[in-house]
Amino acid sequence: MTDDWSVFDPIDHESVADAVVEKIEDLIVNRVLRQGAKLPAERDLADRLGVSRPKLREALKRLEDEGLIDVVKGEGSFVAKLTNEAMSPALLDVFSRHGDAFFEYLEYRREQEAFAARLAAERHTAFDADAITAEIRAMEESQEKGDQAAGMEADIRFHSAIVDASHNTMLNHMMTSIYDLTRRGVFYNREYLRAIDGTGEALLAQHKEIARAILAREADAAEAAARAHIDFVEASFRHGMDQSRRERLSRKRRLATRAG
Structure with a gap:
């Protein structure tokens, strides 16, 4: 789990929501963001990525639909549990x-x-x-x-x-x-x-x-x-x-x- 939010550098892409999704997916795949990690607050994350809050919400909704993040009302967005138990x-x-x-x-x-x-x-x-x-x-x-x-x-x-x-x-x-x-x-x-x-x-x-x-x-x-x-x-x-x-x-x- 990281507390170095410099990993969320500004987005520069024609499709802003796609770019945000791709960015966060890449951080998850490379285990910079690990399961259970809390993402920065919405306003902070939008500022860090250089995107509007509506576009950020769109991206977070897609990530939630993909099962990559869990959005907990009143608490924030967290990387979902992505590794299941190896055996029953x-x-x-x-x-x-x-x-x-x-x-x-x-x-x-x-x-x-x-x-x-x-x-x-x-x-x-x-x-x-x-x-x-x-x-x-x-x-x-x-x-x-x-x-x-x-x-x-x-x-x-x-x-x-x-x-x-x-x-x-x-x-x-x-x-x-x-x-x-x-x-x-x-x-x-x-x-x-x-x-x-x-x-x-x-x-x-x-x-x-x-x-x-x-x-x-x-x-x-x-x-x-x-x-x-x-x-x-x-x-x-x-x-x-x-x-x-x-x-x-x-x-x-x-x-x-x-x-x-």
Whole structure:
């Protein structure tokens, strides 16, 4: 979401309403305006775009009819929710109970995040670099405080910042749904992973290496670091699951021995 309304530069087009619609559509596609973002007040937006208020209203009505914005009486115009849930609640429930789905989720993330890290190393702006650095600091602070909830949010924001820095709009929209699943803990339980890690230091070090390579514009290293991070997550979960199985088997054997 942006508060920099300089993105609404004056309109210069024969069809004013068409130009306003095209301008706002472009800002939405490129995620300058994200779902839930509030547009400037009508008078302010008309002044910024250099159009009349009737023409602006015409454009906003068309955007509302297209389902791109929601106009809330007395509150203003907002970018509509444009990304649906990746899966239905029923399917999410099934997936959460089946371990193979989790590893398919990691397989998907491995490829997409490696791709995003490579692009981010090649394309990031100073704004992107600041966002990535800020999330590393947030993860460090949550680690020091032992605040696992804050750590999880910073973790997700960090990966989202990398996808933003890729400047690939399709990748950005697709990964928004994936990170929503992550945030809801459907597949990825960071608290469980941190327990396997022991202190969380390994995860933090991996995130730092990804950030370092991206900010240094080392595309190969950024891609490799992103892959290594997901490899670590997968190996850790597999180890934890194996350990849990061994413990369950050991308990069963002890119970069987006592019963015998």
